Amino acid sequence: MTQKLVVIGAGMASGRVLEHLFEAEAGFDVTLFNAEERGNYNRIMLSPVLSGEKTYEDIVTHDAEWYEANNVTCHFGTHVTAIDRAAKTVTSTKGTVAYDKLLIATGSAPFIIPVEGKDLPGVITYRDLDDTNAMIEASKSGGKAVVIGGGLLGLEAAAGLAERGMDVTVLHLMGHLMERQLDEAAGFLLRRDLEKRGITVKCRASTAAILGTDRVEGVLLEDNEGLEADLVVMAVGIRPETRLATDAGLEVARGIEVGAQLQTSDPDIFAVGECVEFDGQLFGLVAPLYDQAKVLANTLMDVPAVFTPKELSTKLKVTGCDLFSAGDFASGEGREDIVFRDPARGVYRRLVIEDDVIVGAVMYGDTADGNWFFGLIRDKTDISEMRDTVIFGPAYQGGAPSDPLSAVAALPRDAEICGCNGICKGEIEDAIAAGATDIGALRSQTKASASCGTCTGLVEQVLAVTLGDDFVLPTAQPICGCTEMTHEDVRRMIKSQELKSLPAVWQACDWKTPCGCHVCRPALNYYLLSDWPLDYEDDPQSRFVNERKHANIQKDGTFSVVPRMWGGITTPDELRAIADAADKFAVPTVKVTGGQRIDLLGVKNEDLPAIWDDLNKAGMVSGHAYSKGLRTVKTCVGTDHCRFGTQDSTGLGIQLEKALWGSWTPHKLKLAVSGCPRNCAEATCKDIGIVCVDSGYQISIGGAAGMDVRETSLLCQVPTEKEVMDVVKAVTQSYRENAKYLDRIYKWMDKVGLEWIQEQITDLDTRAALVERFDLSQTIYRKDPWAQHVAKPDPYEPLATLTLEAAE
Amino acid sequence: MSNWIDIAALDDVPQRGARLVKTLHGCVAVFRTAGDEVFALDNACPHKNGPLADGIVHGKAVTCPLHNWVISLETGQAQGADEGQVTTYPAKISEGRIMLDADFLQQRSVA
């Protein structure tokens, strides 16, 4: 006797089950319900339909003829509303039918974030053909679209809408796109490619509300930024569609619970597809659903079969964004990374290896070998034999490693190599072609690297790339083991290639590690924040502890706290507040420093925010006694009190300190102002020293009084305080822009020459431009870090205290 | 048998960062890598007890803030030419929460 099989949901999973049954001529009498007004189509191809590369007709899997040929009774556009397990019937909007076996294949429903305005017209999800058509319709009038969710679905929607001429912004909650499939580096490349096609991407963007009265007008973010929107697409995730099963009293966790034969807790009811949960796992890609379908068809025909989930791989169907991710590339112990980058082609590959087996792979740019790697992962192939070359893919077994010069080879001809003289790569190449085959000839013909000299390394690399084997590259010290490039090379790359994030630098400069090390990260963080003050956000995790915690770590792990005393001047009230704080927090040592400050030594980590708060309340801010930045401006009493004084050295020192504080520099920066050549403030052994004379101010730079002791060299003499301010800002900015990280001014001066620095500040236009850039940066960085950290004290507090639990 | 206890949300520890968990017998540093793995180690460098939680995290290692020893987060071993070992404790992420094994932490107090 033929059995009655009722199927709820005509999606990709149930469609495959039916194909197997009919192929085997299993002889079921099938009734098929679908809430959508149509039968089974290839849902994953909706994105090409959205972008216009395909039509709905192209992606239909089962047409009317197919259903008829297989005698399927179809109820499309019909919602099943209830299952009666005792009577073995299902009820739909069109009536009740009986079943012998029931198959639930209801897929999943898009998750809708519960914010105000989510129900406004113009807010759509992305799940079926109707959604796709609604988006196509909306895009006809152009305008702005906001896509919430930077995962697979959201990005495919965004790319499709951009293709159809909308102005698209993607909002993503996490730090980088598709964070479940991609690591940070690949996420960065993806973002760059999307931005190239005009899509705006905002990460760490949390939606607070959707705005509009009759229909959607905009989106409000948690940080109060508002975005205009004519269309909002919500693609933040999916939930298994389990309502029917729950109402029918079947066992449901996150999905409908099934065993390895896809049976539910009722022996006559089966479930397949995205609506099921097996062994704690949910499924959101078709590959495992097809495996399920096969097992289920066998089960229905009484053929023994067992479903086992396999490794999965993901690709994004956006033309031009080639990415591939498979396996598990994050969690777990005992794992190793192999990273390969080819900046020339925008390629990134990372393999994660555990016990000589590849367990995860992320690729961007060139994914041709994706399936080969996926095979290695799935088959758990032992790769110890080919470990050194495996990253290059199947074609390269035994091939050559990557070219360290590829970063430079990849630069376009208009990439600026020498910043001082504005010389591009193309000009250097032309000069080489015209016969300048060594650095000296190039310098004299093009002026490239003839000024401050920091681009010498890059110019040499252009020579090496252009001349090939004819040129032997002098060996310059790379920053660290993570890269072949020197500090100077990387700085030039950051400027000329407009690299504005750590992953951007790692990719463009061919970093060999996934995220740098303790040597290069602080340097890069400094270069980025000094070159792109408005675009780059300081990364605390790339700073040494002193700068991250805004206090000097001591050998016993406690910290020292030094409040700022402008120009070394204090007041009785400030001194009382310092004394009170020292008492309150039981500070073991209070010391007067060489920079005319008071140092509270031995403060405990968790007390830091509280002691800062007290000092803040008394009007004091951080003295930055820990920073590679402006430390102190030491002064003498000058004309206020001293009979020799020629100018108001104290007042000038205070002015300088108020203008310069908070700025980050390659190394620490100490200033002093003495009121006459007797030089009581010891200005001539500071990084920048000012000695007042009758006719004005002598500004000298490059002193040191540490392991090296150096007297400053005279930079210039100026007549007014205003000019002192400008010259000091300009020389500080030039030092910020050009020096190598961890070089004091004297070391930088030895490299570029005093004359070059003098040229910078005597040319009034250059000086003014430097001052302007310095002031711009200070709008961001002249802030009291103490106040900021008092407001957010979490990092200083323990994450948890387990003393209670341990006592139990 | 392990006895996992919920310590905090993963997001309470910054990527490439660390926070401390206080126990009766000193602090355990909980690290989070760029790839969202978590590791738990004694917060004391084998060199001169430097506070590892204050170091720079890179890959699956942390550099001690005092004298730049590099310690593997996975094994607790000092890398390169330096020699030394930090005790590690089982740690994992479950549904966005950081879990530590209470029994192991307890053994630490007995030892």
Ligand SMILES: Cc1cc2nc3c(=O)[nH]c(=O)nc-3n(C[C@H](O)[C@H](O)[C@H](O)COP(=O)(O)OP(=O)(O)OC[C@H]3O[C@@H](n4cnc5c(N)ncnc54)[C@H](O)[C@@H]3O)c2cc1C
């Ligand atoms: C835009 C898009 C792109 C995708 N891209 C990929 C990709 O590249 N790779 C990949 O592997 N996967 C991709 N997926 C996921 C893939 O499409 C799904 O995993 C797959 O379609 C799930 O199949 P299913 O049969 O479980 O559910 P579905 O295909 O969703 O079918 C379920 C059907 O049941 C119907 N239904 C629900 N409740 C009822 C009810 N009460 N009564 C009647 N009918 C009901 C629904 O209307 C629906 O038609 C993509 C999905 C989308 C939306």
Ligand code: SF4
């Ligand atoms: S430097 Fe000159 S002005 Fe200043 S205190 Fe000394 S003697 Fe007086």
Ligand code: SF4
């Ligand atoms: S001189 Fe040496 S010992 Fe003294 S504070 Fe400076 S670094 Fe420490």
Ligand code: FES
């Ligand atoms: S204490 Fe850690 S390196 Fe010295």
